[in-house]
Amino acid sequence: EIPFKKCGKIIVATTEDEIRIIEDILDTAAGNGVNDLELIDRDRIAELEPSVFALKAVWSPSTGIVDTHSLMKSLETGIILNGGRIAYDSEVTGIRKIAGGYEITITDSDKSSFTFTSRMVINSAGLASDLISEMAGLADEKLRINFCKGEYFRLNPPKNRLINRLVYPVPAHNLEGIGIHVTIDMKGGVKLGPDVSWLSSNVFDYKVTASKQDEFFRSVRKFLPFLEYDDLSPEMAGIRPKIQRRGEPARDFYIREESHRGMPGFINLIGIESPGLTSCLAIANYVREMISI
Numbered sequence: 001e002i003p004f005k006k007c008g009k010i011i012v013a014t015t016e017d018e019i020r021i022i023e024d025i026l027d028t029a030a031g032n033g034v035n036d037l038e039l040i041d042r043d044r045i046a047e048l049e050p051s052v053f054a055l056k057a058v059w060s061p062s063t064g065i066v067d068t069h070s071l072m073k074s075l076e077t078g079i080i081l082n083g084g085r086i087a088y089d090s091e092v093t094g095i096r097k098i099a100g101g102y103e104i105t106i107t108d109s110d111k112s113s114f115t116f117t118s119r120m121v122i123n124s125a126g127l128a129s130d131l132i133s134e135m136a137g138l139a140d141e142k143l144r145i146n147f148c149k150g151e152y153f154r155l156n157p158p159k160n161r162l163i164n165r166l167v168y169p170v171p172a173h174n175l176e177g178i179g180i181h182v183t184i185d186m187k188g189g190v191k192l193g194p195d196v197s198w199l200s201s202n203v204f205d206y207k208v209t210a211s212k213q214d215e216f217f218r219s220v221r222k223f224l225p226f227l228e229y230d231d232l233s234p235e236m237a238g239i240r241p242k243i244q245r246r247g248e249p250a251r252d253f254y255i256r257e258e259s260h261r262g263m264p265g266f267i268n269l270i271g272i273e274s275p276g277l278t279s280c281l282a283i284a285n286y287v288r289e290m291i292s293i
């Protein structure tokens, strides 16, 4: 059983301009077939989240959170029970197209290598998915991954208890990030983040910048009026694998079987940033359809 909680989410408007933006979000959602969102007023906001300030909000009752580690464990168990094998601590270091498929070279943590062949390859290598595609001979500037770091601060106890749902500000217009928001976890912990920080070169920089505390504090204080500076502590950082470049509009996930580029059976998943986890099973079903071609 995978622990989850349908806690719901509010997207808050703190100014008249932001009200117009959340009204647009409602229209977009309806256009995408999401029909359980509601525009709620201050009284309803106060009922749901008494400690949050907003003039109006979008209320999404069906949004939830999931224990991600349990989800991964369950997927891993599913693979093994279905006869799959997982090569841990092993890096794909070569992919060569051969007649009827691909020859893949793996290098393990002892630096020993082995090769195997496969009719199909599914490249879901996250931050390295562009490099894996390139390794197979599909270099493409338009699918270059740009590392975009996001940092989080924790809301220290006891104030974490003031928040019961996910609380999001209105997103930035180009969707570089969806704004520093409030996330709760299954144990009642509350995090603020992630911010947006483009890394100039693709380095795995997971440092948390303690000096950003003021920026985080100012950013969320407009909808968390109870917040004091010392309520925050540095928590963690992650890196988004964006195919969107800095300053450009958001790009959709690239999920394609590459026959059209001379690589039948090679399926690329590139730029799978958020909500890649939320949509992982839907993505898997989409890819399965490609496999059965």
Ligand SMILES: Cc1cc2nc3c(=O)[nH]c(=O)nc-3n(C[C@H](O)[C@H](O)[C@H](O)COP(=O)(O)OP(=O)(O)OC[C@H]3O[C@@H](n4cnc5c(N)ncnc54)[C@H](O)[C@@H]3O)c2cc1C
Pocket: 090, 091, 092, 093, 124, 125, 126, 127, 128, 129, 132, 150, 151, 194, 237, 238, 239, 240, 241, 269, 272, 273, 274, 275, 276, 277, 278, 279
């Ligand atoms: C800060 C942050 C917050 C996020 N929040 C959310 C959220 O709230 N909701 C949501 O839905 N999504 C969220 N996401 C996005 C989510 O984490 C990703 O969409 C998801 O992890 C993508 O899954 P993936 O399998 O494509 O890639 P990954 O999870 O990155 O997995 C790729 C795997 O490939 C492996 N790999 C890479 N290169 C090689 C190689 N050469 N050989 C072998 N293995 C290799 C890596 O080690 C890794 O294990 C967030 C991401 C970040 C950074």
